[in-house]
Amino acid sequence: MPRKKLKIGISACLMGIKCRYDGGAKPVPMIYELLKDKVELIPVCPEFNSGLGIPRPPMRLETSSRGTRVKVIGNGEDKTEVLADWIQVELNLLERAGIAAFIFKARSPSCGLRGVELFSPSGKSLGPRGQGLFAAALVRRFPEMTVCEEGDFPGAAEKLVME
Numbered sequence: 001m002p003r004k005k006l007k008i009g010i011s012a013c014l015m016g017i018k019c020r021y022d023g024g025a026k027p028v029p030m031i032y033e034l035l036k037d038k039v040e041l042i043p044v045c046p047e048f049n050s051g052l053g054i055p056r057p058p059m060r061l062e063t064s065s066r067g068t069r070v071k072v073i074g075n076g077e078d079k080t081e082v083l084a085d086w087i088q089v090e091l092n093l094l095e096r097a098g099i100a101a102f103i104f105k106a107r108s109p110s111c112g113l114r115g116v117e118l119f120s121p122s123g124k125s126l127g128p129r130g131q132g133l134f135a136a137a138l139v140r141r142f143p144e145m146t147v148c149e150e151g152d153f154p155g156a157a158e159k160l161v162m163e
Helices: 029-035 046-052 080-097 133-141 155-161
Strands: 006-011 039-044 059-064 067-072 099-104 116-119 125-130 146-149
Touching (some): 029 155, 059 125, 067 080, 080 099, 099 133, 133 146
Parallel strands (some): 059 116
Antiparallel strands (some): 059 067
């Protein structure tokens, strides 16, 4: 009987799926090539899957006394609750699917695992010290799960398949 492949979640844009705010993708063929025979990659795009559409206005993380929020650049529309509601449902689905690890898109306000640029409400950069809303929620919910970003490859491949 063939062994079941390990399931690993991945930011959909890294798989070449055109789901970014500008309608583009950020494919990293090396990830697919290194993992395709060893794991089942499950693409996820928080912004598209939560109903924000393609294309959509770019967003950023803003931090204040109210906490960190995801806001549309330009008009300041707050998309935090839309994303947060979807994230709770998606985390349950990922758990039921048996996802063992996740590969995130770096610097994304949804998927950035580390070093996401934070802004003040006035638009002043506070530096690259945030974490995307989806990445933060996944790490909180599954603290033992192996997580990485596309920049961690090829070194991360071995760690992921050893899960």
